[in-house]
Amino acid sequence: MVTGDASYIKKINRSLIISKIIEHGMISRADLAKITGLNKATISVQAAELLTEDLIIETQQEHKNLGRRPIMLSINHQAGYALGIDLDKSVITLSLSDLSGTSLEIHSIETDTSDYDVILELLAKQITDYKQRFSQAPYGLIGVVIGIHGIVNNDETIYFVPHHQWHNKNLKSDLKNVTGVNIYIENNANLCSFAEIVYKHYQSENLLSVSLYSGIGLGIMVNSKLLKGCDGYAGEIGHMIIVPDGLPCRCGNLGCWEQYASESSFMKQLSASHKKVNVTYEETYHLFMEDDPVTCKLMKDYIKFLSYGLNNIINLYNPEILVINSELLRLYPNALAEIKAHLTSTVGQYRKLLISDFGKKACSLGACALAIKNFLEVKELSLAFDESKNPTEKIR
Numbered sequence: 001m002v003t004g005d006a007s008y009i010k011k012i013n014r015s016l017i018i019s020k021i022i023e024h025g026m027i028s029r030a031d032l033a034k035i036t037g038l039n040k041a042t043i044s045v046q047a048a049e050l051l052t053e054d055l056i057i058e059t060q061q062e063h064k065n066l067g068r069r070p071i072m073l074s075i076n077h078q079a080g081y082a083l084g085i086d087l088d089k090s091v092i093t094l095s096l097s098d099l100s101g102t103s104l105e106i107h108s109i110e111t112d113t114s115d116y117d118v119i120l121e122l123l124a125k126q127i128t129d130y131k132q133r134f135s136q137a138p139y140g141l142i143g144v145v146i147g148i149h150g151i152v153n154n155d156e157t158i159y160f161v162p163h164h165q166w167h168n169k170n171l172k173s174d175l176k177n178v179t180g181v182n183i184y185i186e187n188n189a190n191l192c193s194f195a196e197i198v199y200k201h202y203q204s205e206n207l208l209s210v211s212l213y214s215g216i217g218l219g220i221m222v223n224s225k226l227l228k229g230c231d232g233y234a235g236e237i238g239h240m241i242i243v244p245d246g247l248p249c250r251c252g253n254l255g256c257w258e259q260y261a262s263e264s265s266f267m268k269q270l271s272a273s274h275k276k277v278n279v280t281y282e283e284t285y286h287l288f289m290e291d292d293p294v295t296c297k298l299m300k301d302y303i304k305f306l307s308y309g310l311n312n313i314i315n316l317y318n319p320e321i322l323v324i325n326s327e328l329l330r331l332y333p334n335a336l337a338e339i340k341a342h343l344t345s346t347v348g349q350y351r352k353l354l355i356s357d358f359g360k361k362a363c364s365l366g367a368c369a370l371a372i373k374n375f376l377e378v379k380e381l382s383l384a385f386d387e388s389k390n391p392t393e394k395i396r
Contacts, residue, residue, distance in 0.1 A: 010046075013038055015378045017046050018075075021056060022100065023202075023382040026072040047073060054079050054138040055099075055376075075100050080139030080375065083130050084367025085123070085146045086188060086360075089163040089214040089264075092119075094126060095364035099142070101198070101372060101383030106361065114164040120171070124178040131181055142375040144181055145367035146171065147188035149214055154232035156185040162250040163214055184374060188363045189235050190226050192325050193219025195358060195366030198373075199385040206320040208313065210237070212306070212328070213360065216258040218313065224380065238262065242308050260305035263328045269298055285331045299332060307342030314348040325356040 016036050021027055027035075029043050036043075050056040050073075057076045060069045077098040086093040092109045109126075111119065123146075131141045148171075150161030158169040175183045193209035196219075201207055209219040216238030220227040228234050238258030239251045246255025259265055270287075271279045273294050279287075287295040314322065329335040336355060343353075356362055365385075373381045 011377070013042060014046055014050075015376075017043065018050070018055070018376050019378045019380050019382070021073050022075050022376075022378075025100075025384065026059070026074045028070045028072055030070075032073070076138075077102065078137060080137055080142035081130070081134045082142055082368040082371035082375070083127065083144045084191075084364040084369075084371065085126075085144065086191075086363035086367070087119075087123075087146055088149055088188075092122070093360065093364050095361065095368055096130065097365075097368040097372070099139075099372060099375075101369055101381075102386070103361075103365065103368070106364065114166075116164070116166055116169055119164075120174055120178075123171075124175055127175065127179045127181055127183075131179060139375070141181055143184060143371035144175070144179075145184040145186060145191070145371045145374075146175075147186060147191045147363040147367050149188050149217070151233050151236060152185055152187045154228060158185065159233070165250075182371075182374070184370065186367070186370065187217060187219070187232075187235065189217025189219040190228070191219070191364075191366030191370065192217075192356070192358075192362040193221050193323070193366070194226065194370055195362045196321075196323050196356065197221050197224065198369040198381050198383050199365065200357070201321055201323075202380075202382040204321050206317075207323065208317055208319045208321070209323045209325055209356070209362075210310070210313065211362070212261065212263050212324065212326040214262065214264045216262050216309070220317070237309065237313065240309060240312065242305065242312075257305070257309045261302065261309055263326060266298065266302045266328060270295060273298065281327055281331060284328070288332055300338075303335070303338050304342060307339055310339065311343055311345060311348055314343065314350050315345070318348075319350050321352045321354065322350050323354050323356050325358065325362050327359045329355050330359055 017032060020032060020035055029047060033040050033043050054076055056073050059072050077100045079099050082097050084095040090111055092111060095106045096104045098104060127144055134140050148158055148161060151159040153159050156172045158166055158171055160167055172183045172185045189209065189211045192211045193207060196209050197207055205224050207221040211217045218235040218237040220235055239253060239256045241253060241255045242257045243255035247259040248254055249256035249259050267279060270284065271277065340353060358365055369381060369383055
């Protein structure tokens with residue numbers, strides 16, 4: 001039984017009302033009362049406070065029926081802005097959204113350094129610029145969430161980032177001290193799974209998201225909550241050994257899954273086989289379309305190794321939805337069918353296997369959504385994703 005004083009109950013009601021306003025986009029007080037089960041007086045008091053705080057706005061909905069036009073409540077999109085950052089090996093992606101979760105702009109900064117202080121300075125400058133840019137909004141920059149391609153403790157300190165060889169870095173504190181903005185640090189795979197739940201599969205309580213970029217990470221949503229383990233290290237599935245005494249990994253082991261099934265491992269093999277420095281995604285797509293025999297052979301092997309790991313994940317978690325976040329698989333025709341052909345065990349069961357629609361934007365989108373959730377202090381969040389309004393990514 002959940003118990004608490006009047007202020008606690010009020011906070012729960014507020015969270016529920018905000019969640020439903022965001023979920024429905026526009027909703028009347030009467031419909032809010034029906035959906036939440038709260039009485040009309042409670043709805044009126046809460047709505048009045050949220051209006052005073054500039055968190056919601058009122059509009060009159062057009063309708064053809066006789067009588068008074070209903071007054072609709074919706075979130076004040078321009079009350080504040082969220083910044084999501086995907087801090088990958090050689091690219092930093094920044095995504096800005098308004099309070100409704102609508103993505104306003106995305107840009108990437110290419111980097112060629114692992115120096116912590118240099119990257120810290122770069123991030124601080126970007127965050128400060130956004131803070132100043134939106135200083136006139138009622139709540140300004142409401143928060144910044146940074147996705148780390150490595151191990152993050154439950155206290156949001158960075159334990160280890162393999163590609164940068166960072167150990168025990170407190171990026172959260174370092175950035176907050178410089179910028180004065182609320183900073184949150186999270187594992188990138190966790191943010192990808194959060195994006196899937198918030199923007200696409202909000203009715204699912206058990207969802208796994210496997211991210212296949214510079215490494216491999218697993219975001220685990222169980223009962224609509226991130227499963228992180230006792231220290232926050234759960235989901236480092238890329239370091240599951242699938243080839244005993246296989247290729248060396250930066251983690252110190254041999255034969256880790258990400259050495260065979262991450263996109264970076266595939267692109268390295270593809271570049272070497274075609275004697276190029278770095279084959280691009282666009283070039284890879286054209287090789288697929290041309291049925292280049294070398295590329296097709298590499299891809300068959302890649303999917304085989306990918307399926308080994310997916311089979312293990314399915315046996316471990318019996319997921320309702322398993323989402324694969326991969327730009328490479330989005331380009332490859334018939335990718336899902338070929339993967340499913342390898343998942344033939346009568347023991348391993350899953351309900352849906354999907355390739356994410358978000359691609360490399362998933363981490364920064366999930367980061368924005370988490371910043372909004374933290375700011376609004378809501379238990380559940382369901383945001384609309386409109387691909388037609390998705391901004392074009394800019395590279396700096």
